[in-house]
Amino acid sequence: xxxxxxxxxxxxxxxxxxxxxxxxxxxxxxxxxxxxxxxxxxxxxxxxxxxxxxxxxxxxxxxxxxxxxxxxxxxxxxxxxxxxxxxxxxxxxxxxxxxxxxxxxxxxxxxxxxxxxxxxxxxxxxxxxxxxxxxxxxxxxxxxxxxxxxxxxxxxxxxxxxxxxxxxxxxxxxxxxxxxxxxxxxxxxxxxxxxxx
Numbered sequence: 001x002x003x004x005x006x007x008x009x010x011x012x013x014x015x016x017x018x019x020x021x022x023x024x025x026x027x028x029x030x031x032x033x034x035x036x037x038x039x040x041x042x043x044x045x046x047x048x049x050x051x052x053x054x055x056x057x058x059x060x061x062x063x064x065x066x067x068x069x070x071x072x073x074x075x076x077x078x079x080x081x082x083x084x085x086x087x088x089x090x091x092x093x094x095x096x097x098x099x100x101x102x103x104x105x106x107x108x109x110x111x112x113x114x115x116x117x118x119x120x121x122x123x124x125x126x127x128x129x130x131x132x133x134x135x136x137x138x139x140x141x142x143x144x145x146x147x148x149x150x151x152x153x154x155x156x157x158x159x160x161x162x163x164x165x166x167x168x169x170x171x172x173x174x175x176x177x178x179x180x181x182x183x184x185x186x187x188x189x190x191x192x193x194x195x196x197x
Contacts, residue, residue, distance in 0.1 A: 003130040006117050006196045008185035010051035011073075016151055017081045017185065019049035019135070021072050022060035028070025032155035037146050046114075047142055049074065052132040053156075053180045054121040062164040063157045073156045073180075080149025084141050085191040088113035091136060097194070112141035115195045123167050123175055 011018040023031070023041075030038040050056045060068035089107040090097065091114040108114065114136035119127035137145050159178065166175035 003120075003128075005129075006131045006133075006192070008051055008133045008192070009120075009182040010185050011180045011182055012078065012185060015078055016075045017051065017078050018073050018075050018180070019051050019081075020053055020056035020156070021047070021049060021074060022056060022063065022065075022068035023070050023072065024067045025070050028072055028155065028157075031072060031153050032070070035153050036150060037153075041146070043142050043146065045142075046136050046138045047145070048116075048134050048136045049076075049145075050132075050134050051185070052120060052182065054123070054125070055118060055132050055134070057160060057164070058121045058125040060160075063160045069157070070155060071157045071160050073154045074150060075152040075154075076145065076149040077151060080144060081135075082187070082191060083144070084113040084135055084137060085115070085195065087111060087141065088115045088135065088195060090114070090195060091116040112139045113137055115192075117196075123163075123172055 022028070027038060027041055031041070050059070056071060057063075060071060063069050063071050089104070089111040091108070093101050093104040116134040116136065117131040118134055120130055120132040122128055163175045163178050166172070166178070
């Protein structure tokens with residue numbers, strides 16, 4: 001089945017959706033241990049969450065990039081995830097989606113969440129023809145993410161290393177079997193009506 005150009009694919013249950021982030025061990029390890037972000041985690045800056053495991057691997061280089069050595073799977077409520085999408089705007093101006101540049105600039109200044117569509121990645125982290133969601137949270141959305149939406153945090157760095165070792169060792173079939181089983185997210189069409197240029 002052909003993939004649509006933009007789609008949210010994620011591990012999700014009836015009440016939660018899993019997103020990924022990568023941090024230094026000083027942030028990531030206490031977060032995984034305690035199930036919440038530690039005081040050192042900055043609430044006053046934009047934080048980007050990614051439902052795509054392989055896009056996260058591309059971003060953090062299989063947990064090898066400096067400051068991104070710990071990969072977290074953050075399980076958040078679907079209510080929270082959908083709140084962020086409903087209150088989001090696109091991270092860049094798109095002619096035809098926005099009436100004009102000034103309107104988009106006003107939206108992006110007010111919006112507590114931003115949507116960006118980036119090429120999905122294959123096991124070798126090469127770009128694919130379709131795109132996956134990145135969701136940037138700031139202001140009110142960051143506070144809600146940390147204090148209300150987060151249900152659990154787990155360290156999936158060992159999984160990242162294991163999959164990467166299989167890919168490097170020429171065993172893609174075994175690597176694929178270990179990947180998180182991401183499925184199309186329901187209700188996405190309605191939620192993304194103004195966020196899919």
